[in-house]
Amino acid sequence: MDRTPFYITTPIYYVNSVPHLGTAYTTIAADALARYRRMTGHDVFFLTGLDEHGQKVAQAADENGMTPQAWVDSIAPKFQEAWDMLDITYDDFIRTTEPRHERASQKLMQTLKDNGYIYQGHYEGWYCVPDETFYTEEQLVEGTCPGCGRDVQFIREDNWFFKLSAFQDRLLELYHDNPTFVQPDTRRNEVLSFVEGGLRDLSVSRTTFTWGIPLPFDPEHVMYVWFDALINYMTAVGYGSDDPADVARFERFWPADVHFVGKDIIRFHCVIWPAMLMAAGLPVPKQVFAHGFLLTKGEKMSKSKGNAITPASLVERFGVDAYRYYFLRDVQFGSDGSISIESMVQRYNGDLANDWGNLCSRLLNMTEKYCEGVVPARPHAADATSDDDEVRAIAEGLPAAYEAAMSRLDYVSALEGAWSLVKRVNRYIEDSAPWGLAKSEETRPRLDAVLYNALEAVRISALFISPVMPNTSADVWRRLGVSADVREVTDLAAAAGWGGLAPGSQVTKGDALFQRIVEE
Numbered sequence: 001m002d003r004t005p006f007y008i009t010t011p012i013y014y015v016n017s018v019p020h021l022g023t024a025y026t027t028i029a030a031d032a033l034a035r036y037r038r039m040t041g042h043d044v045f046f047l048t049g050l051d052e053h054g055q056k057v058a059q060a061a062d063e064n065g066m067t068p069q070a071w072v073d074s075i076a077p078k079f080q081e082a083w084d085m086l087d088i089t090y091d092d093f094i095r096t097t098e099p100r101h102e103r104a105s106q107k108l109m110q111t112l113k114d115n116g117y118i119y120q121g122h123y124e125g126w127y128c129v130p131d132e133t134f135y136t137e138e139q140l141v142e143g144t145c146p147g148c149g150r151d152v153q154f155i156r157e158d159n160w161f162f163k164l165s166a167f168q169d170r171l172l173e174l175y176h177d178n179p180t181f182v183q184p185d186t187r188r189n190e191v192l193s194f195v196e197g198g199l200r201d202l203s204v205s206r207t208t209f210t211w212g213i214p215l216p217f218d219p220e221h222v223m224y225v226w227f228d229a230l231i232n233y234m235t236a237v238g239y240g241s242d243d244p245a246d247v248a249r250f251e252r253f254w255p256a257d258v259h260f261v262g263k264d265i266i267r268f269h270c271v272i273w274p275a276m277l278m279a280a281g282l283p284v285p286k287q288v289f290a291h292g293f294l295l296t297k298g299e300k301m302s303k304s305k306g307n308a309i310t311p312a313s314l315v316e317r318f319g320v321d322a323y324r325y326y327f328l329r330d331v332q333f334g335s336d337g338s339i340s341i342e343s344m345v346q347r348y349n350g351d352l353a354n355d356w357g358n359l360c361s362r363l364l365n366m367t368e369k370y371c372e373g374v375v376p377a378r379p380h381a382a383d384a385t386s387d388d389d390e391v392r393a394i395a396e397g398l399p400a401a402y403e404a405a406m407s408r409l410d411y412v413s414a415l416e417g418a419w420s421l422v423k424r425v426n427r428y429i430e431d432s433a434p435w436g437l438a439k440s441e442e443t444r445p446r447l448d449a450v451l452y453n454a455l456e457a458v459r460i461s462a463l464f465i466s467p468v469m470p471n472t473s474a475d476v477w478r479r480l481g482v483s484a485d486v487r488e489v490t491d492l493a494a495a496a497g498w499g500g501l502a503p504g505s506q507v508t509k510g511d512a513l514f515q516r517i518v519e520e
């Protein structure tokens with residue numbers, strides 16, 4: 001059976017510093033979607049990587065007394081290590097200094113030139129190096145960058161320009177015809193009003209520094225870093241290569257299904273990028289989804305502001321799965337959200353240790369104690385009580401509810417859906433009191449039915465929790481004696497079918513999934 005392709009990207013990160021909570025956030029969200037889409041049978045291609053050119057990276061290299069290439073080579077493994085630590089299942093890790101990317105970027109640039117959208121001009125204006133963005137005098141706020149508030153530099157150069165202004169109508173048509181091209185709606189409105197205000201042509205080359213990709217038709221100029229960076233999304237699926245396998249891959253995966261980005265970089269992704277593709281006669285991505293900023297004490301977290309906690313320190317304290325859970329559960333994806341150690345401890349103790357971890361331990365314990373650790377027989381549907389039916393109905397409603405949430409990248413709702421089952425099963429156990437049922441032979445059949453239903457609901461909960469917390473879910477399936485690995489499910493509908501848990505399987509209790517954290 002041919003699986004439907006599904007192409008997911010994260011931004012490619014600047015290698016001016018090491019990965020932090022902000023970059024990890026985008027990457028985890030993209031990974032949870034990649035894992036979920038694999039479960040729904042898609043042929044997923046999940047791309048992440050590094051933006052290695054530009055002045056900002058060159059400056060970082062200089063400050064560290066290294067050549068730009070040596071510097072990026074020294075930082076790249078730190079990103080890969082961080083993503084491995086966070087269990088990110090990327091399919092490709094692109095670096096813009098790779099030959100395949102130079103080839104693709106030059107091909108696109110040449111195509112735009114051939115199509116009449118690149119011309120020579122003179123640029124005079126301001127440039128923000130940390131944001132790698134051009135600004136006009138009027139755009140500055142008290143003489144500083146309107147994006148990040150830092151100092152800007154004046155540049156005066158002969159550059160090549162891209163006729164962005166020619167695309168205003170076609171872009172507006174795109175947003176109109178495809179209302180979910182930019183999501184969430186607040187971002188869509190922002191992009192709409194920006195484009196409605198008129199577009200200026202964009203300077204796309206630089207001559208005053210050399211750390212970039214030379215223009216194919218004027219090698220004295222290097223490409224503006226954002227211009228080369230955006231092209232990475234096509235490079236990775238084969239653009240620019242004549243190899244028939246690459247050509248086929250590009251056909252299969254382009255256009256991308258979703259570009260994950262932060263709200264600070266939507267103009268590049270929702271205005272410049274589609275215009276570049278239109279100018280080249282190529283299809284535009286299906287969606288750009290912008291998430292908000294993680295804030296600490298009301299301020300954007302960033303390395304330069306010195307309020308960055310490292311992902312590694314949190315993973316050490318809470319574990320990978322809880323880390324992934326916290327950021328996707330506590331911050332509505334698409335909005336800004338405050339994060340703190342206190343709220344992380346709260347989520348951990350409440351949702352993970354109490355609701356989910358305790359449910360698993362109690363149930364496995366009781367199965368060991370009352371059923372010799374063996375999953376009891378499937379109860380007859382005819383004997384089901386209204387409580388049994390309710391638990392089953394929630395489980396059977398999960399696939400549709402989860403799909404609806406994930407197709408909007410609403411991780412909070414998706415997880416709440418899974419938790420509605422977890423919480424209902426906790427109550428089910430309280431109400432049916434297996435410890436009482438175990439006291440007499442007469443109530444033995446009811447005891448078996450209750451334990452089977454609860455174990456089955458736990459198996460299904462673990463399935464839906466797995467895109468966010470793959471390791472604990474795999475562990476829960478193992479403890480339930482399920483022979484498959486939850487991380488390898490490719491037919492979610494079948495796997496989520498009620499009654500899938502095999503009677504007679506041997507369960508194992510194991511240690512607590514999440515040890516309660518006592519705050520110092």
Ligand code: MSP
Binds near residue numbers: 011023231262302
């Ligand atoms: N290199 C460009 C992207 C090029 S994509 C063709 C870039 N890199 S970046 O490393 O500066 O930032 C990458 C992403 O991290 C952005 O989407 C940004 O929003 C995100 N975050 C950085 N700090 C953040 C927070 N404090 N909170 C959430 N995400 C933020 O931009």
